[in-house]
Amino acid sequence: MKVYIKGGYQTKFGELWDNSLEDLIFESFNNTLLETNTNINQIEIIFIGNMLASQMYNQNHLNSLISELFNINIPIIRAEAACASGGMAINQAFTAIKSGQFKNALVIGVEKMTDLSSDIISDYLMSAAGPEERLSGVTFPGLYALITQKYFSDYKITSKELSYISIKNHFHASLNEKSHFPFIINFDDYLKSPTVSSPLSLYDCSPISDGACSIILSVNKYNNSVELVSSQVATDSISLSKRKNICEFESTKIASKKAFEESGIDRKDIDLLEVHDCFTIAEILALEDLGFYKKGEGYISSKLKQSYYYGKLPVNTSGGLKACGHPVGASGVKQVYEIYNQLNGNCKKRQVKNAKVGLSQNIGGTGGTAVINILKK
């Protein structure tokens, strides 16, 4: 049985002071129905990807909250896998359609993060990490800084090489009206930005964002449908200390290997990527772990502008988590929605030419979860 993406809707990502969690769910859900000309009664099951509502709003019953918002009684299920919650929600919807029990599934990814102080959010984001890591006092940027330090040592690169990634993603975000940071930066801006956790500076780090994104998966093919040819999940240890090599994410390697096998698609067939650049180093690791660049050479993608929307393998044309923003539960859904739009030619100034196949990689924590989705027009 084939699974198609019928369409979707992304809210603006950013510091959305006027919007509650419920507002964001409502806007993305309702506009997805409108954009795709779908009646709510056609939706047979809903998956919601969200990480932090439990801690931030003491809200652990989002499926029932959605039932109330839309006055519906269908199965609604929350998928949660830290920063991979959005990708996981799509994966579970894919499985639900494959099971033959449901014809149309709606997926909502949402996060409302700016209502509490950044100190509190920093603490909550460590809920994606291992118990021993949390107790050590390290922050989430700190964990990726450890990875970066090891990577710098192993492969002899510096912050200069990281900056290429950030500059490219800000450039893409400047062409995306839905992005949190729709402006370009240059190397001087990057150099001047304050250190967050050495060697990572502000422009290496994705922001705390609000936002939501929804898509509809269906057994039916419509004019603008894009096939979701594979959706795969893999896991790895939650703590970096348990890994053989912290500069490679086994979860990405395993899930992408399965996704290539499941879809029969080869790396050379892929026209564009959306990868999980929660930090610049993560985009480099993703490109290497997915097998598109050799270890130590991932940065070349942006340095040589191969990963720009007009390059040979565009990466994060949305602006990525770095510059489109990272409302955690929404990011994995937005990645897939960006590819859907690219494959349909909807991306205006950042449109990739002749794109037929795209792959998204959504990560939880420091690689403890990876979700790979492959889309084909």
Place this chain on the structure above:
Amino acid sequence: MKVYIKGGYQTKFGELWDNSLEDLIFESFNNTLLETNTNINQIEIIFIGNMLASQMYNQNHLNSLISELFNINIPIIRAEAACASGGMAINQAFTAIKSGQFKNALVIGVEKMTDLSSDIISDYLMSAAGPEERLSGVTFPGLYALITQKYFSDYKITSKELSYISIKNHFHASLNEKSHFPFIINFDDYLKSPTVSSPLSLYDCSPISDGACSIILSVNKYNNSVELVSSQVATDSISLSKRKNICEFESTKIASKKAFEESGIDRKDIDLLEVHDCFTIAEILALEDLGFYKKGEGYISSKLKQSYYYGKLPVNTSGGLKACGHPVGASGVKQVYEIYNQLNGNCKKRQVKNAKVGLSQNIGGTGGTAVINILKK
């Protein structure tokens, strides 16, 4: 495609001071493999049902935690739907098997609740309720007390009728070595117990428990296999104020109607029930909403001993949430595991005679989610 339950394992439920969340996961997972003679490599996907680890332990990445505990990289997915998290995990595993992508799925339900003070837990349990309910200051027992007051008013029953349920469930728990409260109570004990939220007294309320329970779902049928013939989810508004009638749970009615249709099983074929008696009133509502008793008459089941293990329709032979205990994420899995054991004749002193078909009802919040599973030997 048929889905079978191969077997499982339940830890002791109770105040398990010596066991961490990880210990409980490990004990139930490992013993499920041993009890069912399953190699860990045969497990292709894992679902974990848990409600509170995010708030209690700032742990939002349980799937990756399990990857680390067992050194595995397979897909692991957290299902969360407040108090219905365990049932939801089974439902998602059922769908995963039905999709044809996986042959063997392990389901773990777990909750570790006794590490923090009851004040804090009371607050966290309100994460199953609506925002306006939380802000009003009502507690979770308070919400069920409102339901009970309305029910008393509509159907002219009193606490005497509630006591029958509690006395029956304690009796069953006294025959179950895994139960939190393995002792009987009588009407005098019930009368003397302190009020929690009028009219509900201590013996109307399920306890704060630690515990875990795991089962394996498989496409393969073994000697002791029990078929999971249906698994259905329905939702309803999260707030009681949005309901037409707070003495009926629409979610239970809708999900059970679908489950009877999916399985082709009729109410008269059901030999035993495990229902979500978080409070005594909830068992009464369940028996009525499932269609086994008329509205206002659910209490008769225990008064006339029809719901005792030797009666015509045994209910909560495990002791129920009330007396077997209610480690939230584990409860929905334990319900199904109890029925599995009853259908296989493993229940010794509380064994139901000639049981062939059983139904479990797992509720989130005050009926915002309902999961119905039907098992057949």
